[in-house]
Amino acid sequence: MSTETLGEKLRQIREQNELPLRKVSALLDIDVAILSKMERGERKLSKEVVLKLADIYKCNPEELLVLFLSEKIMYEIQDEDLGERALKVAEKKVKYLKANKTK
Amino acid sequence: MSTETLGEKLRQIREQNELPLRKVSALLDIDVAILSKMERGERKLSKEVVLKLADIYKCNPEELLVLFLSEKIMYEIQDEDLGERALKVAEKKVKYLKANKTK
DNA sequence: CTATTTTTGACACTTAATGTCAACAATATA
């Protein structure tokens, strides 16, 4: 499985598109330093930035968003022994909510 | 399925043990107001408090901890459409980490 | 060597989380 972080993936995509941080950060309207840190995991990415980047790079936003969310989840459970059990409970809750969404 | 929050569950357990907030908060060494708010979901619970409460009420800490973690997870994915997919990715990551823990 | 790109760290600013307190409301009991 891929152990690549979202930041690493975004950097890879940016390099494939041969875009310097400077240009992308201008499009995002954020400082170069922040984007650099985001790609290296030193600063947190926000949903908004992820979506804008998907737009800039013309790539599938869902894939990036899923990675983004999964990293937030991983951050919460860290190295907890009960992490897996908690994930299963959360899954049940999500399914339950989805089933009762229209109610 | 149970839609009971951790706070609600803790309140229920406390009432079953017939302990007033005052006594429990003294044991926890936190303000009564905070505990009151924690039980009603107005303040976040911490892992430490959850474990101390399990000890005070002599109940299974794992069950409470799983609920605690699952609520943190749910908070992260909120009402995201991709929440379920993200959970599955997170599960894979946890399994991967567990498999390579000793490495 | 020079220009461009990227990284690093200091700093200020903003927002979220946490603790403390006292007044108030609700409930139980004499």
Place this chain on the structure above:
DNA sequence: TATATTGTTGACATTAAGTGTCAAAAATAG
């Protein structure tokens, strides 16, 4: 009803976390 106990609410201060800005330094490319 009066009193004591328990629980709730909101204001306030403090602390920690997250964010943005900038400039100097390091790395890389031409």
